[in-house]
Amino acid sequence: MTNPESEFLEGEELYSFLNSTWENEKDLLSRLDGYAAYRLSQIKNDPTKKKPSDLVQELITKFYFGERKIKRNEVGKIKEVLFGALKSHISNYLNSKAFKESNHTLGIGEIELIENGKSSVETFEQNHDHDLHKELLLKKLRELSATKIEENICECWIDELLKPADICDLLCIESKDYNNARKRLLTKLRKISS
Amino acid sequence: MKTPHQNIDKAIEDFFLYEDFKEVEAFLSEELDYKVDLQKHDKFLKQLNFKLKSEINKRKDISLLDVISKNLKEGIEKNIEKPISVLKDLIGKGELSYQFRNLDKLTEEDIKELIKDRNLIDLLEELDDEEKRKE
Numbered sequence: 433m434t435n436p437e438s439e440f441l442e443g444e445e446l447y448s449f450l451n452s453t454w455e456n457e458k459d460l461l462s463r464l465d466g467y468a469a470y471r472l473s474q475i476k477n478d479p480t481k482k483k484p485s486d487l488v489q490e491l492i493t494k495f496y497f498g499e500r501k502i503k504r505n506e507v508g509k510i511k512e513v514l515f516g517a518l519k520s521h522i523s524n525y526l527n528s529k530a531f532k533e534s535n536h537t538l539g540i541g542e543i544e545l546i547e548n549g550k551s552s553v554e555t556f557e558q559n560h561d562h563d564l565h566k567e568l569l570l571k572k573l574r575e576l577s578a579t580k581i582e583e584n585i586c587e588c589w590i591d592e593l594l595k596p597a598d599i600c601d602l603l604c605i606e607s608k609d610y611n612n613a614r615k616r617l618l619t620k621l622r623k624i625s626s
Numbered sequence: 627m628k629t630p631h632q633n634i635d636k637a638i639e640d641f642f643l644y645e646d647f648k649e650v651e652a653f654l655s656e657e658l659d660y661k662v663d664l665q666k667h668d669k670f671l672k673q674l675n676f677k678l679k680s681e682i683n684k685r686k687d688i689s690l691l692d693v694i695s696k697n698l699k700e701g702i703e704k705n706i707e708k709p710i711s712v713l714k715d716l717i718g719k720g721e722l723s724y725q726f727r728n729l730d731k732l733t734e735e736d737i738k739e740l741i742k743d744r745n746l747i748d749l750l751e752e753l754d755d756e757e758k759r760k761e
Contacts, residue, residue: 443682444682447675447678451671451675454671459647461667461671462647462650462651462662462664462667463642463643463647463650464642465662465667466642466650466651466653466654466660466662467638467639467642467643469654469658469660469662470638470642470654470658473658473660484660485662485663485666485667485670489670492670492674493674496674496678497681511643512643515639515642515643519639562627562629562630565629565630565631566630569630569631569634586634589633589634589636589637590630590633590634591633592628592633592636594633594636594637594640596645611649614641615652615653615656615657616657618638618641618653618657619657619658621634621638
């Protein structure tokens, strides 16, 4: 059942690897579930009524039964592999016909602008203007009553400063304040980023 | 250069992937009113492993069925004693319908049909023992 020459994990070697992953990374399935919950919470109308755990379980089943594969050189970064696969699985789900017919979701790089009571969707990939994109995102955050700390954290993320400790140092804030502001920021970003 | 949205998405992923899980749980509960159901995941993994074991056994049986039926068919063609006696034994027990009684005309598919409900591992061992005895 196992072929050590194969580029991918297969058969009993694959099952044993995945089972040991759940043993070693006790909260990994919950993290995947949490991310799916976050992404689905951005959707106003879900015609199929799938739960976050449904999406995660569909994905994991695909790995066990060979529809999705794990390369031998990916075993050391299995968390990232599963997360990447989940993003793609959710994206396929949100782009499915049944879903699209009853919903409009904002794609990556899109932002819904409400000006003078009128709603419009701006696509940033079309104009490639990084600074304008950044400014409009921050403006949208301010419209959602973001605090200065939330706005600053978002600005750090946009500028690819992602480590919490580095952000706390730069903004001269305690990690507790960072954590609280990040929670509120993530909630606001649900409304303008997908 | 990545777009601002791509960088924000990366920050969000990092939060769910690497942050202390208590922080993630607190966010899900306080901001999304969502609680991860750990028991549901445990149950899912148990069911998945059960399904997998059935699938592995099924695959093993299919491959055994191929090996044994080929072995028996070659035995008939080369007029080897053991495979023929195994099939005759089945006939003797009245387990074969009339259409299968002419051994020369049996195809591999016919043989698979005949032996599929037998204990395939016992049958394979029986045939292997005979080959080893001859060697």
